[in-house]
Amino acid sequence: MAVGMAISSADAGDGGGFAFDGKMNKFVILCCIIASTGGLMFGYDIGISGGVTAMDDFLEKFFHSVYLKKHHAHEDNYCKYNNQGLQLFTSSLYLAALVASFFASYVCSKYGRKFTMQVAAFIFLLGVLFNGAAFHVAMLIGGRLLLGCGIGFANQAVPLFLSEIAPVKYRGGLNILFQLMVTIGILIANLVNFFMEKIHPWGWRVSLSLAGVPAMLLLIGSFVIPETPTSLIERGQQNQGLETLRKIRGTENVEKEYQEIVHACEMAHEVKHPFRNLMKRKSRPQLVIAILMQVFQQFTGINAIMFYAPVLFQTIGFHNNASLMSAVITGIVNVVSTIVSIVLVDILGRRMLLLEACAQMFISQLAIGSTLMVHLESTGSLTKITSIAVVCLVCVYVMSFAWSWGPLGWLIPSEIFPVETRTAGYAFAVSSNMLFTFLIAQAFLSMLCSMKAAVFFFFAVWIIIMGLFTIFLLPETKGIPIDEMTDRVWKQHWFWRRFMDHDTPCPSRV
Ligand code: BGC
Secondary structure (H helix, E strand, O other): OOOHHHHHHHHHHHHHHOOOOOOHHHHHHHHHHHHHHHHHHHOOOOOOHHHHHHHHHHHHHHOHHHHHOOOOOOOOOOOOOHHHHHHHHHHHHHHHHHHHHHHHHHHHHHHHHHHHHHHHHHHHHHHHHHHHOOOOOHHHHHHHHHHHHHHHHHHHHHHHHHHHHOHHHHHHHHHHHHHHHHHHHHHHHHHHHHHOOOOOOHHHHHHHHHHHHHHHHHHOOOOOOOHHHHHHHHHOHHHHHHHHHHHHOOOOHHHHHHHHHHHHHHHHHHOOOOOHHOOOOHHHHHHHHHHHHHHHHHHHHHHHHHHHHHHHHOOOOHHHHHHHHHHHHHHHHHHHHHHHHHHHHHOOOHHHHHHHHHHHHHHHHHHHHHHHHHHOOOOOOOHHHHHHHHHHHHHHHHHHHHHHHHHHHHHHHHHOOOOHHHHHHHHHHHHHHHHHHHHHHHHHHHHHHHHHHHHHHHHHHHHHHHHHHHHOOOOOOOOHHHHHHHHHHHHHHOOOHOOOOOOOOOOOOO
């Protein structure tokens, strides 16, 4: 699969790429900002559904039974939002994205990243139309499915585009730029909900329709950005590829990088079955880690907070407005802490951030669970001081996620595969993310209803497991050239080296 080799221009750089004459220039920055609006689309969706599903006008129109339950005087705090239809509204998007990402991977390699982004924005806009104009629950779910397809396409194309277009030494930072946009999208959605909740009876329509803004930005912007050199060369357009490379690097001196890309594309054409290659024993360590990073990212419980923050805060006794405000506060913490990650990831290393975060998340989850257990009965609400304490604990938790499992869940899978299986492997990471996001979104409100405050202990147990995984099975990849991972990481690792022993070394480029 040709896409499998697509990030090779950038990869080439880590090993010897610092010699490439490419600097950060205004055009590249503009391209990255435009492309990362795909992350904004994703983040806006994550953030918008929780607020909308907490709005009375929305519930009354589409989920009347939830509306009645919510306003029933003696309704159990932990169960008032437990409704499969309501959960399906949130989670259907991820199911669609999971399926769409496989088609997107084909479109991306056959027609390029730029075209894939355009398809993404177009389908997403259709979904926004369905949602904004919805008069029936089927239209709502149909709209969510279209949005999900758009996200599947965007999440496949945008990170690849960023990696290919970025000058080599800024690739890590630009990779986390995607996650930064996700967090900004979540924050904007929380703010929009905060204001729209006050507009009756159609505020929710505005909340859902504004998702069209990042999609329009991506669609219009995609006519400004070029196709990536790798994708052009891969599809036989050598001259255009060379020209684009000169433009994005801001120099005529791109021969060395150009040759690297041509070489990588030639190798890509030799690997006829990257997915079959990925199933071989020697790919086991990377494949297992890429999938587990995403599974664990979701089992931190982050989306229980991100999707359902307003619902969760209402559950623990906040009023509509206060709960949306609290979601805005956690949204700000999320953005700022992601910036911290951009700064620290290449200084402290991946493992240090992940382990520190495990400790911080574990303590905050236990504290949230115990506080709710002691202070929140099935009926009644928290005192003001306890409510503030819970919001603070949620912030401590979100902060640690945002500088660790959030961005690194995407970064690590993108840097551990050898070139011949990289995108095939990355596709597994993306689809695992969507699958487990779906499962958590679908299950959380039911879990909250049946397990009550103990649901936080459930996530805390997972955090112990992921801490142990990090200590024993996750090697440090900071500062290791991407093409030297096999020799310098996998073959040296106490456990994973047994998968490498009898294999020929991975082909390396000069
Ligand atoms: C995760 C999302 C999550 C978001 C929160 C992303 O890395 O994949 O599921 O909602 O971070 O910022």
